[in-house]
Structure formats: structure tokens, C-alpha cells
Amino acid sequence: MSEQYVNLNNMTGELCTSASVIDREDLCREQPDGQDCSLSFDVFVLPRQYFQLVKVKIIIHDVNDNKPSFSSDMIQLSVPENARINSRFALEQSAIDPDTGVNGVQTYWLINDFGVFSLDVEESESGELAPVLIVTGPLDRETKSEYITNIIAEDGGTPPLLGTATLKIIITDVNDNCPQFTESHVNVTVFGNATKGAHLTRLHAFDADVGGNAQVRYAYSERVPGDTRALFHLDKITGLIKLTGKIDTITERLYRLTVLANGPGCIPAVSTVMVNIVKVAVGPPAVTPRYIAAEKDGVVSLKESEPPFSPIAFFTVENADRGQSMDCHIEGAGPFRFSPYKLFTNEYLLETTDSLDYEEKTDYELTVVVKNSHGFVMKTAVRVQVIDENDNAPEFRQSLVELFIEENNAPGSFLSRLQATDRDSGRRGEVTYLLGSDAPAVFALDRVTGVLTVAMALDREERERYKFTVRAADRGTPRKESVATIVLTVLDRNDNHPRFVNRDFTFFIPENFPGFGEIGALSVTDADSGRNGWVALSIVNGSNSFVIDGGKGSLRAKGPLDREKQGSYFLWIEAVDGGEPSLSAVAMVTVLLIDVNDNPPVVLFPQSNQSYMLVPPTTAPGTSVTEVYAVDKDSGMNAVIAYSIIERKGGEPESFEIDPDTGNITLRRPLSNRGLCVLLVKVSDHGQPQPLHSAVTVNLFINETASNETYIHGLLTREADIEVEELLLGRLTEQAPKNEAIPCKSALVALCTICLGLTLTVVSLIAYISCKKKQRKKKRLETQIQIKLSDSAQATGRKLAEISDMQHY
Numbered sequence: 001m002s003e004q005y006v007n008l009n010n011m012t013g014e015l016c017t018s019a020s021v022i023d024r025e026d027l028c029r030e031q032p033d034g035q036d037c038s039l040s041f042d043v044f045v046l047p048r049q050y051f052q053l054v055k056v057k058i059i060i061h062d063v064n065d066n067k068p069s070f071s072s073d074m075i076q077l078s079v080p081e082n083a084r085i086n087s088r089f090a091l092e093q094s095a096i097d098p099d100t101g102v103n104g105v106q107t108y109w110l111i112n113d114f115g116v117f118s119l120d121v122e123e124s125e126s127g128e129l130a131p132v133l134i135v136t137g138p139l140d141r142e143t144k145s146e147y148i149t150n151i152i153a154e155d156g157g158t159p160p161l162l163g164t165a166t167l168k169i170i171i172t173d174v175n176d177n178c179p180q181f182t183e184s185h186v187n188v189t190v191f192g193n194a195t196k197g198a199h200l201t202r203l204h205a206f207d208a209d210v211g212g213n214a215q216v217r218y219a220y221s222e223r224v225p226g227d228t229r230a231l232f233h234l235d236k237i238t239g240l241i242k243l244t245g246k247i248d249t250i251t252e253r254l255y256r257l258t259v260l261a262n263g264p265g266c267i268p269a270v271s272t273v274m275v276n277i278v279k280v281a282v283g284p285p286a287v288t289p290r291y292i293a294a295e296k297d298g299v300v301s302l303k304e305s306e307p308p309f310s311p312i313a314f315f316t317v318e319n320a321d322r323g324q325s326m327d328c329h330i331e332g333a334g335p336f337r338f339s340p341y342k343l344f345t346n347e348y349l350l351e352t353t354d355s356l357d358y359e360e361k362t363d364y365e366l367t368v369v370v371k372n373s374h375g376f377v378m379k380t381a382v383r384v385q386v387i388d389e390n391d392n393a394p395e396f397r398q399s400l401v402e403l404f405i406e407e408n409n410a411p412g413s414f415l416s417r418l419q420a421t422d423r424d425s426g427r428r429g430e431v432t433y434l435l436g437s438d439a440p441a442v443f444a445l446d447r448v449t450g451v452l453t454v455a456m457a458l459d460r461e462e463r464e465r466y467k468f469t470v471r472a473a474d475r476g477t478p479r480k481e482s483v484a485t486i487v488l489t490v491l492d493r494n495d496n497h498p499r500f501v502n503r504d505f506t507f508f509i510p511e512n513f514p515g516f517g518e519i520g521a522l523s524v525t526d527a528d529s530g531r532n533g534w535v536a537l538s539i540v541n542g543s544n545s546f547v548i549d550g551g552k553g554s555l556r557a558k559g560p561l562d563r564e565k566q567g568s569y570f571l572w573i574e575a576v577d578g579g580e581p582s583l584s585a586v587a588m589v590t591v592l593l594i595d596v597n598d599n600p601p602v603v604l605f606p607q608s609n610q611s612y613m614l615v616p617p618t619t620a621p622g623t624s625v626t627e628v629y630a631v632d633k634d635s636g637m638n639a640v641i642a643y644s645i646i647e648r649k650g651g652e653p654e655s656f657e658i659d660p661d662t663g664n665i666t667l668r669r670p671l672s673n674r675g676l677c678v679l680l681v682k683v684s685d686h687g688q689p690q691p692l693h694s695a696v697t698v699n700l701f702i703n704e705t706a707s708n709e710t711y712i713h714g715l716l717t718r719e720a721d722i723e724v725e726e727l728l729l730g731r732l733t734e735q736a737p738k739n740e741a742i743p744c745k746s747a748l749v750a751l752c753t754i755c756l757g758l759t760l761t762v763v764s765l766i767a768y769i770s771c772k773k774k775q776r777k778k779k780r781l782e783t784q785i786q787i788k789l790s791d792s793a794q795a796t797g798r799k800l801a802e803i804s805d806m807q808h809y
Contacts (some may be wrong), residue, residue, distance in 0.1 A: 348368075509591065677699075
């Protein structure tokens with residue numbers, strides 16, 4: 001059996017479950033509760049030199065995968081109406097749950113206890129929990145004969161599972177009521193000419209009990225003589241007294257009939273009937289009924305579906321004193337009339353005047369009264385019993401039932417008990433509950449009790465509202481039914497995490513983007529509703545450069561961002577809903593800065609406009625004599641640099657050229673002249689919409705040697721003046737002129753530079769003379785002067801001169 005559930009890897013020794021599902025209830029079906037359910041098998045370790053026997057025991061732990069169930073959907077329990085308070089009655093059925101331990105049945109409860117019942121649990125010797133019904137209030141069968149509710153069995157799992165059955169509590173009758181006559185004294189007048197079989201009166205006694213306890217038997221008291229009993233027959237079942245013998249038509253006489261109504265275990269009720277025999281001189285009228293409707297012992301049965309003016313009986317009235325008038329009428333309320341028949345004299349018709357309704361009244365007591373001119377009165381009792389028909393459909397208490405349930409409910413959860421009543425009697429009034437054809441399969445409706453349950457857990461996010469119909473049908477012929485509408489709203493629980501539209505977000509913005517401008521919006525949703533679906537956003541990795549709108553999801557920068565300082569940012573954004581407890585989700589946001597051309601190229605070589613490069617006259621054309629090297633902090637095309645010579649001074653025209661991409665300066669033709677050649681090089685980027693640029697002076701001293709540096713530096717100083725003048729003319733820049741706080745600032749700088757140049761010349765001459773005088777001391781004096789020039793293009797530090805031994809050139 002173990003091989004069916006587990007697999008062993010022969011090489012690695014890994015023990016894994018197989019494709020077969022391990023069901024503890026199936027595997028250990030016959031095992032008593034409290035004992036471990038396990039799989040045991042042996043494992044051999046090979047080869048022989050490592051041989052070992054390993055005994056493996058796998059204990060199967062129970063999970064709550066079975067709900068309690070009753071063996072029958074209907075449980076009946078009889079409780080006598082005289083049961084005392086706190087009386088206990090054990091139910092014949094207990095719920096069964098295949099799970100064990102806490103996952104088994106733990107408790108029982110009633111959907112409705114009606115205020116007179118409660119449910120307790122008793123543990124049997126085997127440890128099984130059995131439900132016990134406790135009477136907590138007085139019972140009266142005559143007030144309510146039965147109670148129908150649902151009993152719920154609940155296990156101890158998480159979440160608990162429920163099982164349900166219908167509990168019908170029948171209140172059995174106790175003979176606590178005795179028969180009672182509706183009239184304790186009755187007077188009857190009988191004329192001497194009354195015919196044999198005439199109905200004198202009908203006695204009525206009722207017992208509120210049912211069944212055998214409600215059976216009433218009529219009998220004469222022992223005080224009634226035997227000949228009187230023979231003259232007046234008493235029906236022991238119906239209480240009808242009729243004339244069965246011949247009475248004396250000449251003498252008047254009064255008979256006293258004592259009638260007893262007997263019930264089981266009761267003292268008889270007593271009613272006295274006084275029968276007055278009236279002497280006939282002329283003679284009372286004689287009344288002979290002939291029934292058209294079904295009749296038995298003076299009781300006429302009419303269906304409630306009979307139309308108006310349905311005939312009940314003909315009455316033939318004969319008056320002993322012919323030619324005298326008679327008064328014929330009926331006594332008793334109801335839709336009836338007693339009238340002469342048109343075609344024949346002395347014939348009267350008893351008929352209905354309207355339809356009868358069993359639900360309004362089940363029977364009528366009528367008396368046909370015939371009185372002649374001599375004052376003689378003849379009364380004939382007629383009882384009309386209405387026969388019920390299936391003319392009423394069941395009626396729901398509510399035609400629209402609104403229900404609510406939280407999502408993730410336990411399977412079998414109780415929703416409501418539907419109630420419909422049918423005014424008809426017997427089977428015609430028995431109601432059966434049915435689901436409509438539009439009802440989803442997840443709902444179940446008990447046919448007898450009307451208890452509506454849901455068979456599985458509902459998910460509000462999948463469907464929030466259910467609308468379907470239920471039917472209540474009777475068992476009459478033809479069957480009648482009515483319909484009610486169920487509207488079930490599934491209430492939300494916080495069972496969904498917030499969800500970002502994307503797991504990662506990437507936003508591109510230009511650098512120097514304005515502060516608190518919207519970088520982008522993060523879209524996040526939560527399938528829950530209400531507070532459970534409210535989502536707040538926050539930045540969790542502590543960035544001080546950004547803020548996020550917690551409601552709209554707009555990401556903003558607190559200030560301008562500089563790509564050259566930091567080109568990308570990585571943020572973690574957390575979304576938290578408003579549920580209790582709250583649920584959250586995290587998304588990564590990448591902010592990439594797009595470069596803006598906000599940095600001009602910076603020349604790294606030559607380092608100074610006062611530096612120079614010695615170029616021998618013998619240099620061959622095509623030789624690289626020097627280079628201009630610059631960098632740009634921007635990126636992409638904004639950092640691509642182009643070099644060009646925009647001005648030349650000294651030397652032969654177009655003797656040198658510069659590579660626009662690399663900045664290499666090469667000799668184009670042989671050199672024939674000597675001296676200083678100054679190249680003004682423009683360094684420009686390819687930025688858009690407007691490129692930025694800077695300029696540098698490249699000094700080429702064409703000579704075999706550079707022994708007289710003082711002379712060379714003097715030339716460089718004069719060229720520097722020229723350069724400053726050119727800068728003032730704006731030849732090196734394409735930028736719009738800026739308003740300066742000090743007017744003619746550039747001119748002042750140029751003037752100061754010229755003055756410093758003259759001063760430098762004087763100092764150089766003085767130094768030369770001093771050096772000549774002190775040659776014997778073998779001392780060399782040097783001085784270095786730094787002058788800084790600034791303009792709209794760049795600020796450059798220049799070495800103006802180096803004073804040392806001078807030789808004439």
C-alpha cells in the first residue's frame with residue numbers, strides 16, 4: 001500500500017509523495033479516533049558493504065476537509081405538551097464527521113429556538129457528542145402543535161465547517177381538555193302530528209385535544225327512562241336527536257332529556273334538552289325536506305367552488321288547516337335564501353346567494369322556520385358544511401427578500417428561512433419550497449423548511465450581487481404556486497492586496513525639470529470595496545528628492561535634478577489599503593534623467609593660453625605638432641565635440657589644420673618662416689537646440705630652439721592682448737550678450753592687462769641689468785607673475801613671464 005502513496009529515488013534517497021492523493025479518512029477508515037494514522041514500510045540501503053535496514057513510518061495528520069453530515073435530512077422529535085421546564089430529550093440522530101480530533105463535530109445549535117427550546121451536547125461512553133433538546137418554556141399543543149427549524153452541527157476546524165438538517169419538533173397531545181357543550185340547556189317543541197324520523201335538534205360538544213383525546217361520545221344519562229330513549233333517538237357520534245316513535249297527538253307532555261358528552265379520562269359534560277309535546281287541534285304545518293346537495297344526517301356538503309344560486313334542498317310545506325296563510329323563512333347568517341318555488345305551491349327552495357369560501361367559514365347552522373296562522377311553528381335544522389378546494393396559492397411573507405453575507409463564508413452557511421402560508425386545508429395547504437430556474441447552483445433550498453443555504457464560499461470580487469427567484473408550491477390539484485425574489489449582496493472582506501498596473505515603472509524626464517512638476521503617475525488598484533479598497537502610496541526607501549501624492553499616485557521631485565550629479569534614481573513605492581488588518585504591495589520606480597545641453601566643453605589641453613609648442617622649421621608636412629583636448633560633462637550628442645580653427649595670426653596662411661573630431665593639429669605644408677604662429681581654436685559640442693562652445697589659444701613657436709624664453713613670453717603677452725580684444729568683439733561666442741552689473745567690465749580687464757604687461761617689461765629690464773652686475777656670484781633670480789583674465793567664454797589662468805638669464809635673439 002505504501003508504494004501507492006510514496007516514491008523513493010533509488011539514487012538520492014529522496015522520499016516524495018506520489019500522484020495519488022493521501023486521504024486520511026480513506027486510508028484509516030476502520031481505525032479508532034485518537035490513534036495515529038500512518039504508513040509504514042522498510043527501506044534497504046545497498047550495496048552489501050553499506051547494507052542497512054531503515055524502518056520508515058509516515059504519520060498522516062488530519063486536515064478539516066470534511067463537513068459534518070446527518071444521515072437524514074429530516075429529524076423528528078416528539079415532546080409532550082406537559083413536559084416540564086428543563087426536561088431533556090435526546091435526538092435520535094447525531095452528525096457524522098469523518099475528520100478526527102478538533103476537526104470533528106464539536107457543538108450543535110438551532111437556527112431558531114422559538115424561545116421555548118435550547119440545545120445541549122452530551123458525550124456518550126464512546127466519546128461521541130450527541131445533541132439533546134431542552135425545554136425552556138411552557139408548551140401548549142392547542143396553541144402550537146409543531147415547531148420546524150434547522151439544527152446545525154459545527155466542527156472545530158479553521159474555518160469551521162457546518163452540516164445542517166431539518167428538525168421537526170411535534171408537540172404530542174396530552175388529555176388536558178374535556179368536552180364542553182356549546183349550549184347547556186336546549187328547548188324543543190314537537191307537535192302531535194310530527195312524523196317519525198323528524199329531526200328535533202343537534203347537540204354540539206367540543207374537545208380542544210386531538211386524536212383519541214378529542215373523541216366525544218354522546219349518551220343519555222341513566223335518569224332518562226328507557227321508553228323515552230326509544231321515543232327520542234340520540235346519535236352517539238353526531239349528537240343528533242330525532243323522533244323514532246309515535247307520540248300522543250291528544251295529550252300534551254314535557255320530556256326532560258339529560259345528555260352526556262363523554263371524553264377519555266374526563267368527567268362528562270351535561271346538557272339538558274326539554275322536549276315539549278304540543279297538542280294538535282287544527283295541526284301544525286308539516287315540513288318535508290328533499291335534499292339536492294349531498295346530505296347525511298342533516299349535514300349538507302357544498303364545495304366552495306359552487307357558483308351562486310346553487311340549490312341545496314326543496315322543502316314541501318303542508319298545512320293541516322288548509323287555506324290558512326303560512327310564514328316560511330330561515331334563521332341563521334350566511335349567503336342563503338329560502339323562497340317559494342315559482343312553478344309549484346307549497347314548495348320552497350333553499351339555495352346559495354353567493355359563492356362560499358372555506359377560508360372564511362367552514363360551516364353554517366341554518367333553521368327552516370314554518371309558522372301558520374294558528375301560531376304553530378315547525379323548525380327544521382340544516383347544517384351546511386363547506387368543502388375546501390385548492391383555490392389559494394401559497395403566499396410568501398415578503399415578495400422581495402434582501403439578504404447579506406460576507407464573502408469567504410463557510411460552505412453550507414445559513415442565509416434565511418423562507419416562510420409561505422397557504423390558506424387551504426390538508427394537502428392543499430402543505431407548502432413545498434423550490435429554487436427558480438434562474439437560481440445559481442451554489443444555493444440550496446430545503447423543500448420542507450424553506451431554509452436557504454449557500455453550498456460554497458462566495459467571492460465578492462467575482463460576483464457582488466445575486467438575484468434569483470424561489471417558488472412556494474402547494475400539493476393540491478391543480479397545483480398552485482407563488483414566486484418571491486431573492487437579492488443577496490456579498491459583503492466585502494479585505495482579502496485582496498493592492499495591485500500596481502505594472503510591477504516596475506520607468507520614467508524619463510529632462511534634467512533641470514522644475515521642482516514639484518509631475519514626473520509620472522503610478523496606477524494601482526484594489527479589488528476590494530469601501531475602506532478595504534482605499535489605497536495610500538508612500539516612498540519606503542527614504543529618498544529626500546521625491547514626494548508622492550498618496551491618493552492620486554503622482555510622483556514629483558522636490559527640486560530641479562542635475563543629471564551630471566546623479567543620472568538615475570531607484571525608488572520603492574508601497575501601496576497600503578485601508579482594511580483591518582491592512583494589506584500592501586510594493587513596486588519599483590526608476591527615474592532616468594535625460595541630458596540637457598547645459599555644460600560647455602572644458603579644454604584640458606593646452607592648459608594655458610600662454611603656453612606654446614616649439615615647431616622646428618624642418619618639420620615634414622602631415623606631422624602632428626600638437627593637439628587640443630576637451631571634455632563635456634553632458635552625454636550623447638551634447639558631449640560630442642568638434643574642433644575648428646577660427647582665427648590665425650602669424651606664420652604662413654593655412655600652414656596648420658586641425659582634425660574636427662580628434663583635435664589633432666598637423667602641418668599642411670613646409671615651413672619657410674620663423675616666429676610665433678597663433679591659432680584660435682573653437683571647441684563646440686553638438687547639443688540641441690543650441691550648441692555650446694569655448695575657445696583656446698594654441699601658440700606655435702616656429703624655430704630650431706627656444707633659448708630666449710623672455711622674448712617668447714613677450715610675444716605671448718602681446719598676443720594675449722590681441723586675444724582679449726577679440727573676445728571683447730564677441731568673435732568666439734554665439735551667445736547673446738548679458739547685462740553686466742559693471743559697464744565695460746571687459747574693457748577694464750583688458751586695460752588692466754596692458755598696464756600689467758608694461759610693468760612686466762620694466763621689471764624685466766631691471767632684472768636683466770641686475771643679473772649682469774651679479775654674474776660673478778653665479779646666482780639666478782626668477783620671478784613668476786600670474787594674471788587671470790575672464791570673459792563670457794571662460795576664465796583662464798596664464799603664465800605671463802619667467803624672468804631668468806636673457807640672451808639677445
